[in-house]
Amino acid sequence: MAESRRQSLTIAGETIASVLMRNASEHGSDIALREKERGIWKPTTWAEYAEEVLACAAGLDGFGLKPGDAVLILGDNRVRLYCGMLALATLGVYAMPAYPGTTLEELQHFADEANVVAALAEDQEQVDKILELRDAGATLLKHIVYDDARGLGFYEAPGLISWEHLVEIGSHRLNSEPGLREDLLGRAKPDDPAVFLHSSGTTGKPKGVVLSQKNVLAAARNGHAAGAFDFGDEVLAYLPMAWVGDYAITVAAALLLRFTVNVPERQETVLRDLREVAPTFYLAAPRSWDNLLTTIQVGIENSTPLKKRLYHLFLDGAVAAERRKLNGMSAGALEPLVRFIGEMLIFGPIKDQFGMHRLKNAFTGGEAIGEDTFVFYRALGIKLRQLYGQTENSAINAIQAPDEVRLHTVGKAAPGVEVKIADNGEILLKSDSVFAGYYNKPEASAETLSAGWLHTGDAGYLENDGHLVVLGRVAEVMHTKAGERYVPNFIENRLKFSPYIKDAAVIGAGRDELTAMVCIDFDVVGHWAEVNGVPYVSYADLSQREEVATLLREAFLRVNKALPEPLQLKKFVSLHKEFDPDDGEITRTRKLRRTVVEDRYQNVIAALYDGSKDVHVSAVVTYETGETGRVERTLPIREV
Template sequence: MAADTIPARFFSQGRARPESPAYFVRKDGAWRPTSWRAYNDQVRTAARALIALGLEPGQGVCILAYNRAEWAITAFAAMAAGGVPAGIYTTCSPVEVQYIVDHAEAPVVVVEDRVQYDKLRDQRERLPGLRHIVLMTGAAPADDPRALTWSEFLARADAVPHEALEQRLSGLHEDDTTTYIYTSGTTGPPKAVMLTHRSILWTSEVLSTLIAIAPTDRLLSYLPLSHIAEQMLSMHGPACFGHAIYWAEALERVPDNLKEVQPTVFFGVPRIWEKFHAAVSARLSQVTGTKRKLFDWASGVARRYHALASRGRPVPLALRAQHRLAQRLVFTKLKAALGLGSARACVSGAAPIAANVLEFFAGLDVVVAEVYGQSEDCGPTTLNIPGATKFGSVGRPIPGLEVRLGEDGEILVRGPSVFKGYFKDPAATAEALQDGWLHSGDLGAFDEAGFLHITGRKKEIIITAGGKNIAPKNLEAALKDSPLIEEAVVIGDRRKFLSALLALDRAAATRWLAAQGHPADEPLHEHPALVAEIGRWVEKSGEQFARVEQVRKFKLLPRSLSTDHGELTPTLKLKRKVIEKQWASLIEAMYDGAD
């Protein structure tokens, strides 16, 4: 394998550290390791099985499952056999699943269980090219000749000699497409981002330098592997550097798994950090007396310490000593209780996060570094790193990438991590790639220190009836600074003024009502005291913006926004058109009779 490819790196780990743990699965109350030698063998067997099923080089292999060892085994096996793995979010509907399987031209789909299998069964007439469905767990339906259990699938490898796989491996090239990352489709059908071995491996090398990844690190894999960030952390990073992955049992088990694993590197989307924020805030509200005074002192020390250290500035000896004492008295136990006791690198990405949330964590002695990027450049474009972190920014460009702003403020990127294009979509490719520059669709600004600040997204710009262009991102972030507001959607395109749909954080709202001496009567979104309090917040948060940018009216939603209702993408980004259609009557009520 002369070419430097992902499978070449992956199999090199089996030779370099054959008995070291590659991944852990929790079974019978304990985390059970699998060695790199065994992991390599599992992938080789699965790759031969795919060849036995008729997979040809360049064909897609779709994977529809929550994070687990079989997900990564299938993806690496598909790459090794010359195929192109394509992850599908488990929250996708049968119609969305059919679209991706058909678009990827996948003859084989590997699913987690019967629940995910049924999505394909419902669409069987619209998938004439689908020849095999492999179930990772459970029995295969007896009435479907295409269906195989995981063990039946692996048994097919016996018909393919090892030499056949070696031939496939030797035919791989660094600039081959090695994976499709399907975009989450906020404005239309998902597009398949084509990433190469070269681009992914280059990005892995840069990230390893920036956050000092080593074979001794351990990560908990729990965010969807269909997303490039999780693939970089849970698959490509380990293939390059040999660190161990713990596969979370389920999303609802992540808090417990975190405490057990105590990962050294932890990545979370803003919603995850916001949930941490809410949970810790709720517990702190019950702490009084001496303990509260001790925490407030420690928190102040941590904030002062990280305000200097995160920017690479010298920390006075006295403050260093206070910080060590605060760690010993407060933070060591507190961070371990969160599952972050060993975390030396914490990162937030995939969507904007409020600066006050980052500052809150700094007060817990946890520095959360915000990253910005997209699937089209393998994940990271800019990153806050130790000694060069600025809350409220998304960091500086990673070394080796050129990042500049277009005349309209659009963020443009050029460098080794930029994608080949969109599979079977030359028009979208031509729009996104111009003269070697990736046009991100995001709007930004650099400050005097070279840190990038995201100011909005081109396709989300609101143009009011008065012709004013307004980016809703900053307005929504300001509204979400209230602990009572879980999500905010600013409305106003072609309208005379801005309004907002607000989703309550129900737990925080209930606590607030109790603290004010009010019963938490349902429906909460109509509770007069809550409506009044949020009204005061909407007015106060608007003071930092020009009058035309202030939200004049709002409506509280009766429930949270969700992926189940199609209002959020699998990575929890707003699907504005769906939201505006779903809640059209509430929106119109805010504008009825308005002058």
């Protein structure tokens, strides 16, 4: 059945442009996009979407853009930036989205990597970055198109042009040049680029990942066949445009299955906009689900005593029931009735408050999610599921089915994806959604792609019924001095199941025991401190409080219960600052750069093993303004 659903979406030779034009022709008056501006949702139909994309493509084509060129896309989610990405795919040009907080050094790496000849920028802040990049030597970057004109009225930089002017130029060309429209629509082929993304860069500079139009459309078909989403879904486009998950859902699946994509006003308004949209599909990283859970719990604690009692009465029962289901036990006789009453009084109003009452498919991915968080949402009536994906495979590898949810697996391989396990325990994949290789890196490509199989770099195993278990990175499989094998990322993720721990780094390769450095979640711990009357003046101060150390120790004890004795964590340090992508300690998707962290905190690691009671640190930190400062602190070495 799933395979037939997948095949029914397959049309030979289809491209981004052909799918877009089919939607415009057959469903032209349906809403494709909505963007919130100054509190008002402004709709765009499929017909309008297609015309905007073609006008943009004609305008960029008039600038001389050609296959092999690359265009930077900088900013938060905006309708015009999505239009620009589709226009570039129509021209066969690399659309290269970057995270809004990308530094000049990172942009310089992108400019050195490919022929970056133009940029699409959201606003003045991003235009300033691009101009700085050009001043630093990116001489090929001649054209800069901006969406939001505020603050740019007096800029006189060469090549700077508004989106409106670009579309005006393109529309004029489409109307005055016979055959141009057909020419543009027929240029791109299935193997031509859809988007130019980057690997996370945990072990070095991010590598370029070019996904073809065949790749991304195949992934969308696979996801649909696996039951991840369906025709006409309503989604909120809030994930970073440089993350493969956003492209897979907001662009590829949205085109193929005619989603209505809602673009929030600002990242700061996402929760409010989420409530207004009430999407039917929602994908979020575990940290986002954790943050939302914290918001719900804080709201309950600030409510009336009666509401709190009702909440705990029904939720505690629902959590227990959900755990029984996950363990394969049947429901009690009164469970449906209690569930119905709980839905009316507690669960329904909470879901309505956060815009989740219409959710048909809710997913978490990117890393492991905490058991308590996962069970909470399922108890609330949100059928949260796990999926496993990578940039190199267009984001969709394995998905849990609604009736086959297990805490320790990521589900079965999606239809259209083959999975096998190599002799060394590495997960291998084969699918039409797998990329052709890293951009201009033949050696890295040869290591990753072999005999038609994608070497994911992840360690895992298949259960007898085909469910996939992901343990962590193969390259991060380490051994203690006694030869005990462990995966630090596996332990770190379980430490981060605690709402009080934002990041963690487990140490122990070649040593007698395992220890860890952790970074508190300032918002969550700060709220806990306020509720419990614990004074503090800064992150560095709060992170070293004895009361906070008690919270952290509880998290360590809980993780140790699930670990064999030789791998239990013995000591820890609560760091004086968060791991920061601007400091190179984590990637933009918050993956640990282990070598950087271990090098930067050598003295802290030494103190964890030499019997010291504390360690003095002096660190340079980078602020949001780009300025740097120095933090001096003495950190206690604490026993678990």
